[in-house]
Amino acid sequence: MNDSKTLADRIEDLLPQTQCTKCGYDGCRPYAEAVAAGAASYNQCPPGGAEGVARLAKLLGKPVIPINPVNGVERPRPVAFIDEQVCIGCTLCMQACPVDAIVGAPKQMHTIVKDLCTGCDLCVAPCPVDCIAMIPVTGEATGWDAWTQQQADEARVRHDRRQARLAAERHAAEARAAARRAAATPAGAASEASDASATSASPAAASPAATDDAEARKKAIIQAALERARRKKQELAERGAGPRNTEHVSADVQAQIDAAEARRRRLGIAADTGTADNKTGGAATPDQPAPNADQNDKPA
Numbered sequence: 001m002n003d004s005k006t007l008a009d010r011i012e013d014l015l016p017q018t019q020c021t022k023c024g025y026d027g028c029r030p031y032a033e034a035v036a037a038g039a040a041s042y043n044q045c046p047p048g049g050a051e052g053v054a055r056l057a058k059l060l061g062k063p064v065i066p067i068n069p070v071n072g073v074e075r076p077r078p079v080a081f082i083d084e085q086v087c088i089g090c091t092l093c094m095q096a097c098p099v100d101a102i103v104g105a106p107k108q109m110h111t112i113v114k115d116l117c118t119g120c121d122l123c124v125a126p127c128p129v130d131c132i133a134m135i136p137v138t139g140e141a142t143g144w145d146a147w148t149q150q151q152a153d154e155a156r157v158r159h160d161r162r163q164a165r166l167a168a169e170r171h172a173a174e175a176r177a178a179a180r181r182a183a184a185t186p187a188g189a190a191s192e193a194s195d196a197s198a199t200s201a202s203p204a205a206a207s208p209a210a211t212d213d214a215e216a217r218k219k220a221i222i223q224a225a226l227e228r229a230r231r232k233k234q235e236l237a238e239r240g241a242g243p244r245n246t247e248h249v250s251a252d253v254q255a256q257i258d259a260a261e262a263r264r265r266r267l268g269i270a271a272d273t274g275t276a277d278n279k280t281g282g283a284a285t286p287d288q289p290a291p292n293a294d295q296n297d298k299p300a
């Protein structure tokens, strides 16, 4: 053991790194810090399962206790699957994925890289057309029997890399905003006005009518996709084949589900019951802005 490691470091080393937030924290590291500080119990990580609790109990010199059902249940590990016929390419799932396991581009279908998916569920709730299903892939195996240390280590690296990238993007955005504010001084405003005038005079500028047409076409395409998704969802529900792994979600996850249902209502998709009985739990990462209907209604 590396003696320079803190207790939080050693706790984090024992966690499965799915970054699912089911423990009630924003990822494995914040949970490890909370356990080390005595602010959280060591039985709040469903992906680690009973063995995960036993590992933490041994490190902490505490008794083995059951997983807290408030945080979820130990289950066979699922992998996300996108129905590419229904996907409208809104990118909300990519924004929610904590380990960059989803590939795609705005307005193009998205795909899960199966080997990178930790089964965290976080992409399910943000999808406005309900085209992501969680499919169990480990048979009866659960917890650490369904997930290797190597997979955990790789997920941790991918998550850390993503966090670093998001932080860099945030800093760059802040720098751009500061530059814009600085340019909003009287001298900057005059310069902006001059730029705007030059732009509006450009022959390349799109006419308002052309912009309206493009907007209308896009809305019609999205509306048709939403309608297909609604019909598919209805068919699945009638066959009793709705989303799975939806029981025992935490209050935070339920709040995310409720937000997703509200979003669907804004998009004009028939709302369902909006309970944990028919949705898979998931929550956007704190780095992500709450997805909203505007992102789907406006051209990227």
Ligand code: SF4
Binding pocket: 015, 016, 017, 018, 019, 020, 021, 022, 023, 024, 025, 026, 027, 028, 029, 031, 044, 045, 046, 047, 048
């Ligand atoms: S795997 Fe999920 S529940 Fe377990 S510590 Fe990490 S984020 Fe929390």
Ligand code: SF4
Binding pocket: 079, 080, 096, 097, 098, 099, 100, 101, 102, 112, 116, 117, 118, 119, 120, 121, 122, 123, 124
């Ligand atoms: S379940 Fe979804 S969000 Fe989670 S790792 Fe897999 S693809 Fe990413």
Ligand code: SF4
Binding pocket: 082, 086, 087, 088, 089, 090, 091, 092, 093, 094, 104, 109, 110, 126, 127, 128, 129, 130, 131, 132
């Ligand atoms: S959230 Fe759903 S519709 Fe949007 S890109 Fe992902 S899978 Fe496609």
